[in-house]
Amino acid sequence: MKNTIKIERAVKNITQEDLAKIIGVSRQTINAMEAGKYVPSTVLALKIAKYFHKPVENIFQLEGND
Amino acid sequence: MNHQKKLIMNTTLQLLPNRFKKIGWMIFIPSLILGVLSLTDIFNFPDISLPVFYNSGFPLSNEDSGLFKNTEVAIFPNLFGILIIIGGLLLGCSKEKIEDEYISSLRLRSVFWSLILTYSIVLILFLTIFGTAFFTVMIIIIFLPLVLYIFRFNYLLLKK
Numbered sequence: 282m283k284n285t286i287k288i289e290r291a292v293k294n295i296t297q298e299d300l301a302k303i304i305g306v307s308r309q310t311i312n313a314m315e316a317g318k319y320v321p322s323t324v325l326a327l328k329i330a331k332y333f334h335k336p337v338e339n340i341f342q343l344e345g346n347d
Numbered sequence: 348m349n350h351q352k353k354l355i356m357n358t359t360l361q362l363l364p365n366r367f368k369k370i371g372w373m374i375f376i377p378s379l380i381l382g383v384l385s386l387t388d389i390f391n392f393p394d395i396s397l398p399v400f401y402n403s404g405f406p407l408s409n410e411d412s413g414l415f416k417n418t419e420v421a422i423f424p425n426l427f428g429i430l431i432i433i434g435g436l437l438l439g440c441s442k443e444k445i446e447d448e449y450i451s452s453l454r455l456r457s458v459f460w461s462l463i464l465t466y467s468i469v470l471i472l473f474l475t476i477f478g479t480a481f482f483t484v485m486i487i488i489i490f491l492p493l494v495l496y497i498f499r500f501n502y503l504l505l506k507k
């Protein structure tokens with residue numbers, strides 16, 4: 282699964298640390314998701330989408346091997 | 348909101364508060380260093396005769412074996428071992444400042460990694476080492492799963 286968290290973050294001009302604080306997770310979690318090393322739970326994906334005011338599918342997309 | 352909080356809690360483990368981690372480090376690191384030193388001949392730690400709960404005796408000694416007997420105890424290596432376990436458990440079982448689902452997954456991965464590595468080492472030792480050295484090595488191996496888990500988990504946390 283790929284995601285556009287990094288792009289959305291750039292649009293809002295906030296750091297990984299800021300986003301982590303707002304969502305209520307650790308900075309490592311945001312970093313791991315952006316690097317594609319961690320697939321978040323549904324709850325976390327929904328919270329991120331809610332913060333960026335976008336549907337989940339706009340931020341998280343399936344890839345060929347999923 | 349309350350419902351959401353509950354869901355997140357379900358994905359993480361029940362652990363001790365974060366402040367125990369600092370206490371854990373303060374007990375774990377000194378006792379680990381002293382424990383390793385006690386394996387070498389750098390310091391000579393004296394044995395002390397103490398009443399123990401159960402003394403199984405050694406094959407060639409004529410000591411009394413059984414419950415509540417006095418025996419020579421290598422008191423310092425014993426103490427270091429106890430402190431490594433106490434410090435290690437505090438460290439390994441306390442929360443990070445923000446304990447979320449990704450941190451929990453790192454924990455699981457570290458425990459699994461240390462389990463596989465420990466038993467790989469045990470397997471090699473079973474195949475290669477015989478005699479009394481085997482028992483000495485096995486005593487050290489007992490600490491390995493906890494020690495490896497702690498170092499692996501904290502390495503994964505700090506790694507960029």
